[in-house]
Amino acid sequence: MRRRNLSIAIVGAGFSGICLAIGLKKAGFADFVIFDRGNGPGGVWRDNTYPGAACDAPSHLYSFSFEPNPDWSRRFAEQPEILDYLRHCVTKYVLTPHLRLRTGDGETGEYGLLVAACGQLSNPAVPELPGMDAFTGTMFHSSRRSAPTHQRHSVGCRERRGAAPLRPAGCAGARTIRDGTSPHWW
Known part of the structure; x- marks a missing residue:
């Protein structure tokens, strides 16, 4: 009988990908890789660095239920603070060895499961404006x-x-x- 490949490829190192990876580790599963095209974890909170970038919901909603952050500095946290929170989670739950960053070079692999955690805002929607x-x-x-x-x-x-x-x-x-x-x- 052929043994099934149970390794998992997670595409995206933003909130969703990080949350899934932490859940897998808590369940005792360590055979997974988190792929991201960026140079570090954080997804849109890594990429959106324009002046004044901040969440549009109360900061406490930008915390995982299992890793609350009671120390947000303001009601609507700004981008650097949210990114720091995500980096904290990656460090605390030892996810760095699972990260494969700056992907997109055509490398291939074989996995038992593929999870798309790249988020709906990973590619900008640019409207066609007259002029x-x-x-x-x-x-x-x-x-x-x-x-x-x-x-x-x-x-x-x-x-x-x-x-x-x-x-x-x-x-x-x-x-x-x-x-x-x-x-x-x-």
Whole structure:
């Protein structure tokens, strides 16, 4: 009789992937790998580093039930604090040996189970706005922006859910700041 491969491949090292990995370890299962295209755990909280990035729900909801964080510094935690919390969980539950980062090079493997934990906000949804092709200022999506712009006119685009509004601090010196938020789609 052929033995079944019970190893697990988890795609995504954000909240969902980390939560699943911790659950597997707590259940005594250690044969899993967490793949992520980024350079560390955290998912959207690693990637969204625009000025003022913060959760849009009370901070205590950004904690796992088995690892509460009573020490959030504010009601709506900012991106660095949420990312620190996720890194804390990875360290505490010894997940680093299971991480395979900067993936996407075509490496293949054989696993008994594949879990997609890449999240609904891992790829930005950029709306088609009239006049985009003629705009000569800075255009960005919040998930692909990190440094403040010093342009006179800026257009920022973000998903409605999971992102706090773009802050004017991220567009210092701009006379025109537009938030091209797309409508809800769920």
